[in-house]
Amino acid sequence: MTSSQVTIEEYGKYETAWCPGCGNFGILNSLKQALVACGLAPHQVLLVSGIGQAAKTPHYLKANVFNGLHGRSLPVAIGAKLANPELTVIAESGDGCMYGEGGNHFLAALRRNLDITILTHDNQVYGLTKGQASPTSDQGFATKAQPHGVVATPFNPVAVAVTMGASLVARGYSGMPGHLTKLIAQAIQHRGTALVDILQPCVVFNKVNTYRWYKERCYELNADYDPRDRDQALRTALEFGGRIPLGVIYKTHKPLFEEQFAVLKKGPLARQEVPQDGLQQLLRHYT
């Protein structure tokens, strides 16, 4: 039951704990616009986040919210979706939370393919803890914690997701709000786990990957780009340096994880009675 009359005002306005100029503002705005474009009312939406500056986003719009632990947004989102498949579930967090602390959950979530959306605010740094390297930090990125610069190879979430055959993989940029809104709306409407890795300038702790840096590199994929071609998708995903392609990079059709549970076809578990003679039936196995 989606209503086309939803307005952006219904999603409210809140004071935030973000720095002036933070890339998170653009993402918040695009998220609200996308929810409106999808015709979703706030009570139909559950936003699940971890901990970090990005993970505070659910507090800044009206929706159902579960703001859990650092790294653990995905398992909570999955549990909630399995309890109530009618909810539109969005897991939203930072790059450190989603790919570092929660890396194992990220891989497992892509493999499962529930009908949920993953939004990562990827500022290539740990913001809330004041500027340590994150899994997506560029090699050579120097911080107080990595004074000689990052040595480890950066994690490419988009390429990993393509390799794993995730059902929708996209990259967006908070500095291109119109484009980002469309990507998020597409991800929400997609049947299956949809990842949008969103490049997000951190004006305080990342002086390398700045608005200017991204602006010089980001470009939209051509209209004739075919996201169903996995080899091309992988090449596109690996393009991260001089040029950074934005858009839906890979898309495929896979069965939904939740479809294996017959009971979920009947709707939210909270609305279902325990079968009256169920226990009696079970106990027969043990006589």
Added chain:
Amino acid sequence: MSQDIQLLIGGEAGQGLVTIGQLLGKALVRAGHQIFTSQGYHSRIRGGHNVFAIRAGSGPFFASRDSIDILVALNSETVALHRDQLTSRAVIVADTAISSDLPGTISVPFAEFGPERFWNTAALALLGQILGLSSTQLQQAVETMFGKKHPEMMAENLKIMEKSRKWAIDQVPKHGCTLSAGAVTGDRLLLNGNEAIALGALAAGLKFCAFYPMTPSTSIAMELITHAETMGCVTEQAEDEIAAINMAIGAAFAGAPSMVTTSGGGFALMAEGVSLAGMTETPVLIVVAQRPGPATGMPTRTEQADLEFILHAGHGEFPRAIFAPGNIETCFNLTAKALALAERSQSPIFLLTDQFLADSTRPLAPSELKAGTPVKAGAEPGDTETTPYQRYRLTENGISPRLLPGLSQHLVVAGSDEHDQDGHLSEDHQTRIAMVEKRLRKFALLKEETVRPVLDGEHDCSLLLVCWGSSQGPVQEAAAMLRAQGSSVATLHFSQVWPLLPVQFLNILQAADQVVSVEGNATGQFARLIQRASGFVIAEQINRYDGLPFTARYILAKLEKIAGWEKLPVINPNTDTSTGVKS
């Protein structure tokens, strides 16, 4: 006359000893006998030394005996390992290829009965004959296993069983191990502790379980999965235990009564999640099946050493309750109670079991299982519900009506940061105080619901044995043996170990001349907890930490080392000659 036969089947993993044991157990129950079965095994799929023990007779039995009346040796190692436990009337059943110099050895030419894959059913028929079961009783047991699915296997099995039974009638010499007719009538269920936990949870309305396999907890989830579709329950093998508890919290938040099952090491990974459940006030049942630690410890053995860990796991302060069932029926009943209490108190609630209970079975009357009305998750919004809805509204008892996301127009906001009544994060210190106190007020409900410890015996006894969780059966048996010798001995068993309310037990401890605790750990964790809660110091302790469960004889042998109990009268040598205690 009371009858008490201890049978033990020993062999390597993969030799089918569990199948023989289970079928024999079923047949004994159908024949109206009381039984208790338990298992011990090495952490491997093939090889090692595994045992399946069945105690049968007039019972009821709540533990195995150390001494053995019927030893079924599937390999020579079994004869060597258990020869010191044999009673004077013992018979040893072994294939002719296995050498045994022991008196009472029955050398069975299994090869004469048929191909090797049928030797298990041949052994079953032979044991049935020794124990005095009729061939129909045994056939029924085998039928439940092969009958409908493999009729040709069934026919072949029946032929072999008949050959084996005939051989036994002709060749087995006189012995004292035959049971007189079983006296128990009516349908009975044969459940192990983990099956009882799974069924108790389902009966109480469990709708979601996430787990990561870890012995000895795994079979709870496996049992749930078998019945999940019938009962409308969703289960998921998570990528790790951290995911498991966070999934359960997510599912519970969205309206599914939820549970996780694990063992100590897996639970260690869940600790932050426990704290999250406490902070977000999300109901979740956490079942921990203990095995000896630290680290990987002894994966397939038993211990009661995770009590203090579970009591303290999770940073910050929030209320919790810990149940510790002492037998199969309380595994079922307390799981049901714990699931309901998690929902009512919107808190993490624990159930602590162990390998001993997990792998033990005992026949039960269906009426002994009580689940109550199934848990209903969350509340419906009242007509007067304020907007915006306040998930953490401050209330007198600390419990705020819990609406579910997506099931009304109201928005539900839950947070792991300190939050205001609306769920949004707050760093205000007055709000902090109000929220800490709100959460702690819920402890009153947990106290009201605390299960009383059970005193078995006289209030002013000379010796009171204090125990918790799975040691109940062996401790009560040891006390009964002492009472039979004329001593004034009582037991006090706790099936809930937190909260501990001195009004429920302090006067009992004070009334006894001497108090001894009996627990399956090295340091007396529960005795320490009693002292912390009530000030009462239990100075004398019987502890077991070799990985094996308590038995009555083990407890008595340890008691003999405590002042005043040095010379215990000898227990009837016919039924019990060995302590099984290595000094």
